[in-house]
Amino acid sequence: MQQTYVQPEFRVKIDYDKCHKCGRCVQQCGWGVYDFNERPLPHDEKCRACHRCVTYCPAHCITIEKNTLAFRDNDNWSADARKAVWRQADTGGVLLTSMGNPRPYERIFDKLVLDACQVTNPSIDPLREPMELRTFLGRKPDSVAVEMDGKGGYRLAEGAGMKNNVELAVPLIFGPMSYGSVSLNVHRSLALAAERLGILMNTGEGGLHEDLYPYQDNVIVQVASGRFGVTPELLQRGAAIEIKIGQGAKPGIGGHLPGEKVDREVSATRMIPQGSDAISPAPHHDIYSIEDLRQLIFALKEASGYKTVGVKIAAVHNVAAIASGIVRAGADYIYLDGFRGGTGAAPAVVRDHIGIPVEIAIAAVDQRLRDEGIRNQASIIAAGSIRSSADMAKAIALGADVVAIGTAALLSLGCHLCQSCHTGNCSWGITTQKPELTRRIDPEWGAARLTNLVNAWSHELQEILGALGVNAVESLRGSRERLRAIGLGEQTCRILGVKPAGM
Amino acid sequence: MTDVRHATPVGVTEGYRRISPKVTRDGDIALIDATGVYYEQLNAAVRGAIADGATTVRIEGVNGQRYIGAGIRAPGVRIEAYGTAGNDSAMFADGAEIHVFGNAQDGIGNTMSSGRVVVHGDAGDVLGYGMRGGRILVKGDVGYRVGIHMKAFEKDVPVVVCGGKARDFFGEYMAGGVLVLLGMETQFPEQPLVGGFVGTGMHGGVIYLRGAVEAWQCGGEVGVSTATAEDLASLRPHVEEWAGAFDADADEILAGPFTRLAPMSHRPYGKLYASL
Numbered sequence: 001m002q003q004t005y006v007q008p009e010f011r012v013k014i015d016y017d018k019c020h021k022c023g024r025c026v027q028q029c030g031w032g033v034y035d036f037n038e039r040p041l042p043h044d045e046k047c048r049a050c051h052r053c054v055t056y057c058p059a060h061c062i063t064i065e066k067n068t069l070a071f072r073d074n075d076n077w078s079a080d081a082r083k084a085v086w087r088q089a090d091t092g093g094v095l096l097t098s099m100g101n102p103r104p105y106e107r108i109f110d111k112l113v114l115d116a117c118q119v120t121n122p123s124i125d126p127l128r129e130p131m132e133l134r135t136f137l138g139r140k141p142d143s144v145a146v147e148m149d150g151k152g153g154y155r156l157a158e159g160a161g162m163k164n165n166v167e168l169a170v171p172l173i174f175g176p177m178s179y180g181s182v183s184l185n186v187h188r189s190l191a192l193a194a195e196r197l198g199i200l201m202n203t204g205e206g207g208l209h210e211d212l213y214p215y216q217d218n219v220i221v222q223v224a225s226g227r228f229g230v231t232p233e234l235l236q237r238g239a240a241i242e243i244k245i246g247q248g249a250k251p252g253i254g255g256h257l258p259g260e261k262v263d264r265e266v267s268a269t270r271m272i273p274q275g276s277d278a279i280s281p282a283p284h285h286d287i288y289s290i291e292d293l294r295q296l297i298f299a300l301k302e303a304s305g306y307k308t309v310g311v312k313i314a315a316v317h318n319v320a321a322i323a324s325g326i327v328r329a330g331a332d333y334i335y336l337d338g339f340r341g342g343t344g345a346a347p348a349v350v351r352d353h354i355g356i357p358v359e360i361a362i363a364a365v366d367q368r369l370r371d372e373g374i375r376n377q378a379s380i381i382a383a384g385s386i387r388s389s390a391d392m393a394k395a396i397a398l399g400a401d402v403v404a405i406g407t408a409a410l411l412s413l414g415c416h417l418c419q420s421c422h423t424g425n426c427s428w429g430i431t432t433q434k435p436e437l438t439r440r441i442d443p444e445w446g447a448a449r450l451t452n453l454v455n456a457w458s459h460e461l462q463e464i465l466g467a468l469g470v471n472a473v474e475s476l477r478g479s480r481e482r483l484r485a486i487g488l489g490e491q492t493c494r495i496l497g498v499k500p501a502g503m
Numbered sequence: 504m505t506d507v508r509h510a511t512p513v514g515v516t517e518g519y520r521r522i523s524p525k526v527t528r529d530g531d532i533a534l535i536d537a538t539g540v541y542y543e544q545l546n547a548a549v550r551g552a553i554a555d556g557a558t559t560v561r562i563e564g565v566n567g568q569r570y571i572g573a574g575i576r577a578p579g580v581r582i583e584a585y586g587t588a589g590n591d592s593a594m595f596a597d598g599a600e601i602h603v604f605g606n607a608q609d610g611i612g613n614t615m616s617s618g619r620v621v622v623h624g625d626a627g628d629v630l631g632y633g634m635r636g637g638r639i640l641v642k643g644d645v646g647y648r649v650g651i652h653m654k655a656f657e658k659d660v661p662v663v664v665c666g667g668k669a670r671d672f673f674g675e676y677m678a679g680g681v682l683v684l685l686g687m688e689t690q691f692p693e694q695p696l697v698g699g700f701v702g703t704g705m706h707g708g709v710i711y712l713r714g715a716v717e718a719w720q721c722g723g724e725v726g727v728s729t730a731t732a733e734d735l736a737s738l739r740p741h742v743e744e745w746a747g748a749f750d751a752d753a754d755e756i757l758a759g760p761f762t763r764l765a766p767m768s769h770r771p772y773g774k775l776y777a778s779l
Contacts, residue, residue, distance in 0.1 A: 084779075093777025226652065227614045227633030232574045232595045259770050271635050271656040272678060276707060276769040281676050285651045286591075286610050286629050295569065295590055299613070302546055303574025303595045348779050423778060
């Protein structure tokens with residue numbers, strides 16, 4: 001075989017003086033980095049810097065370093081750009097990668113700061129006073145009507161309350177990740193955690209494995225263009241139904257689960273033959289217009305007894321107008337996925353160059369729906385990427401009802417963002433179907449870690465709300481006056497509806 | 504106050520009235536007069552009749568109402584629609600036998616799971632999209648994008664037999680099942696049997712066309728061959744079922760000639776990518 005010009009990205013260094021020669025690194029690595037001949041011998045070119053071997057080495061004698069091979073300086077032709085050309089010249093292939101857009105585009109969340117009470121309008125101590133994080137996913141009534149309750153008091157009039165809303169204990173849910181892209185133990189962990197936290201997990205487009213039926217009240221089931229595993233039973237089981245139009249990591253293109261990841265259980269859940277590619281076409285072939293979308297939304301409602309039906313789209317240029325159409329089509333929520341959102345596999349060119357930041361999308365959509373007087377008709381879920389409780393609070397202040405996390409959830413299960421999900425060799429047992437790897441995640445352990453993460457963020461969100469002097473997360477929603485921008489351009493500030501700091 | 508779900512401009516009744524239709528019972532048969540009734544109330548009445556033990560639900564005066572029989576999980580139940588069945592009728596159907604005595608609009612049998620749909624007329628676009636079980640028989644012509652992304656799993660093998668002609672994208676992205684086009688009962692004798700892009704992206708299942716197809720009409724992922732005696736033997740039960748439903752002679756139909764289209768790979772895009 002001809003020599004590739006792409007040199008290993010990392011150097012695996014072993015301190016052989018400390019090494020126990022136990023071979024655990026060989027066993028832990030899903031990438032086949034190590035040979036063993038009296039001592040472990042690494043093949044640098046296979047290393048993905050996922051740190052599985054580093055974490056489980058009993059002697060702490062492994063370290064992974066960047067291969068700092070010098071290139072002649074060229075700001076225009078970065079080392080990565082040169083390597084991409086060499087790889088494509090080697091293979092003729094579309095470069096496939098995973099997880100969210102890693103490029104140094106401006107991170108708007110990092111240029112927004114929150115307000116706090118000082119002197120007047122005192123802050124609230126969430127440790128001593130009630131602090132409501134509960135929220136509801138779904139359509140809210142256009143107006144509130146009351147009627148006499150016959151006992152001298154009043155009650156909400158019949159039909160004036162919230163119908164088919166899904167209650168969430170915290171304004172955070174787990175984003176869609178399909179069984180197939182992630183392992184069943186990941187799905188079990190997410191479902192178990194969602195149930196304990198009073199929130200939702202989302203099946204993604206791969207159907208609902210029957211092991212998750214006991215958690216169905218905490219599950220959003222997804223309908224994507226491939227319609228994998230979509231049966232009346234699935235629709236009747238989910239707490240809500242989501243039509244997936246787009247994904248932040250790959251707006252405008254379909255999904256494609258490679259045949260290697262379609263094992264027996266995945267094939268049974270998706271209802272396709274084992275080993276065959278699971279191809280989700282780019283469009284839904286029954287949706288070519290807002291009217292068609294409405295037709296599918298109401299088909300799902302008819303088939304499910306009028307459950308909450310949401311629509312997930314990638315944040316793209318005309319997101320506000322698109323969202324308006326989606327709400328008018330009858331969606332009960334809109335899921336906005338920004339261009340930092342993760343994926344189990346996407347062409348790098350699409351992931352890195354298509355779509356807009358979710359911060360912009362939230363503000364633009366929230367404002368458009370308010371201007372049109374239809375904001376109450378749908379909740380907004382924001383995702384891609386929410387990295388902390390601060391991002392969550394800022395997203396809500398920009399106008400989101402709820403945020404969704406995918407990457408952060410996987411990080412809590414051990415993901416190190418090595419961006420290699422598409423290979424199916426995840427050493428952490430997350431994005432793989434190999435039994436020797438998937439068993440590395442115990443659902444109870446996974447659920448405990450996810451629960452810890454969400455509880456920690458919830459406490460932090462309560463602290464933020466207390467500092468802002470409000471006692472319910474719904475008081476923060478769309479409250480852009482409580483945000484200020486540092487170092488954002490005037491035009492961006494105007495779109496976000498946020499003043500610069502000092503004003 | 505009215506139902507808040509429909510209190511906005513999008514919720515107008517599209518020319519139908521939101522009233523419960525008249526339902527009469529005759530033994531196991533429920534008779535529903537759909538004249539001018541909105542789909543939501545009509546379908547609620549159909550579900551109600553099945554829940555009340557009707558084994559045949561006969562709907563008269565159907566005029567474009569959507570979702571007839573959609574999402575109904577009712578093996579052994581027969582639904583008869585007289586008139587023109589609207590978009591997405593029999594969508595997610597799971598077990599029932601649904602007859603349309605008239606023409607059917609778009610999306611019939613969309614994402615269907617099981618059961619049987621018989622259209623005693625023509626059907627529109629996207630027939631059988633994403634279908635993963637059950638059978639659809641159409642007497643006459645069908646529109647664009649028919650049988651797109653049909654799939655199969657173990658014993659669930661969907662079958663669609665269309666008696667007339669079809670437009671573009673027949674069997675596109677097909678991942679499983681059997682899709683048959685006879686070209687016999689057609690309003691368009693001068694038109695080609697099928698449009699272009701037949702089986703584009705196909706990676707499972709099989710398509711049989713009664714007649715010939717030009718290379719330019721087919722997607723690059725399909726292999727085209729003349730059906731062999733063995734192929735015809737596997738096709739026979741489907742043709743017999745169609746012939747039985749529409750009083751035709753199966754042997755005459757099978758006298759053929761038939762063209763068989765099958766994918767060259769179940770992983771058509773396996774070599775498209777390089778890992779980063």
